[in-house]
Amino acid sequence: MTTPPRGPDGRPLKVRVKKSRGRTTSSQKWLQRQLNDPYVARAKREGWRSRAAFKLIEMDEKARLLKRGMRIVDLGAAPGGWSQVAAKKIGLEEGLGKIVAIDLLEIEPIPGVAFAQMDFLAPDAPERLIAMLGGQADLVMSDMAANATGHKKTDHLRIVGLVELAVEFARQVLAPGGTFLAKVIQGGMEATLLADLKRDFTQVRHVKPAASRADSAELYVLATGFRGEADRAETDDAGTDGTGTAEAQAPRDQ
Ligand SMILES: C[S@@+](CC[C@H](N)C(=O)[O-])C[C@H]1O[C@@H](n2cnc3c(N)ncnc32)[C@H](O)[C@@H]1O
Structure with a gap:
């Protein structure tokens, strides 16, 4: 260029x-x-391989997401900007932490990052990712976006579908205290999905980094403090109404 x-x-x-x-x-x-x-x-x-790298850099500056030694899953990683940023912050080249990344597209290898070209929507994708990870994750991040069709409703449903599956996957692999970060579309988060996240995480909020174009409807949902399966069962038994704690009602962080 x-x-x-x-x-x-x-x-x-x-x-x-x-x-x-x-x-x-x-x-x-x-x-x-x-x-x-x-x-x-x-x-x-x-x-950096993509301008998207700055979105993660900015969200990390705001929310302190990336810490040394973390185990991370990067969904929709190509061309690799987020994985590059994460690798640097967690100390991957010094042998700390782990990053497992996937995309429909191939990427140029990033030292230390375990990459697989696969469709996250494939039925065996979660299983393959879990095998690659070989344990629990501290952060599941998704910048996945299906190619826009230009048809608003179709695009909305496609991104919601991807996020729902990413949340389901995060529930399976996150360690207690873990974080989930995913790209969504403004107004595109289904109420049930948000309520579900609020039940599973102590804090849920929306973030729009400056690097995300102001004229784009994209936004990120950031859920921190994964309660873990055991804790979730306790919360359910206590009769939560699905709206989460006061903390979970944090205002949108623009
Ligand atoms: C905005 S790009 C990600 C940019 C990346 N975070 C970076 O910093 O370089 C979105 C990616 O999601 C991928 N993607 C979309 N649907 C996917 C799916 N079902 N499975 C895996 N990857 C998918 C696309 O191929 C695309 O590379």
Whole structure:
């Protein structure tokens, strides 16, 4: 990708992409946005594989998600920005922690990250991931997004489906105290799913990092303090109404 030209004051000039034959209006817009996006330029400069890396960096700065020695599952990892960030923070290259990552697409290997190209929707995906992990996880993070069809309702249902499965998987693998982070679409979290998360985790909130484009409906749901299966059973026995604790009602963190 070319570096944007700079004006006399040293600031990058806005790059305009001409319409060319064979380029659709949406790809012209995409290219123009990429060329003018400061996060894209910064990712290239700092060696991150994607601008998405900054979303995790910013959420980590806010919520202190990544700690040395953690065991992490990265769902929808390609091209690998989140895994790169996580690897650095947990000390993977020093032999600390573990990262298991999957995607429909292949990725360039990241030292120490166990990657498998697979569809998370495949019936055997959870089982394969658990085998790769070889134990419990401290963090399950999902940046998975199915390709948008442009049909709002279909896209909404597809992302909700992915998140529901990711939550189900997180329940199986998280250690007590563990964290779940997943991309959702604004207004796209089903009430039942949120209520369920609030029952399973001590705190549930929404986060919109600055690197997430303001005009995009994407948002992240962050659930911390996994209660664990035994604790959950106790909470259920105590007759929780599914709305969670006061702490679980934390306001949206924009
Ligand atoms: C926004 S990208 C992830 C970017 C990544 N977090 C990074 O920092 O580089 C979303 C990814 O989700 C993947 N994905 C979507 N549906 C999936 C599925 N069913 N199973 C596995 N990966 C999936 C896509 O292939 C895509 O690479």
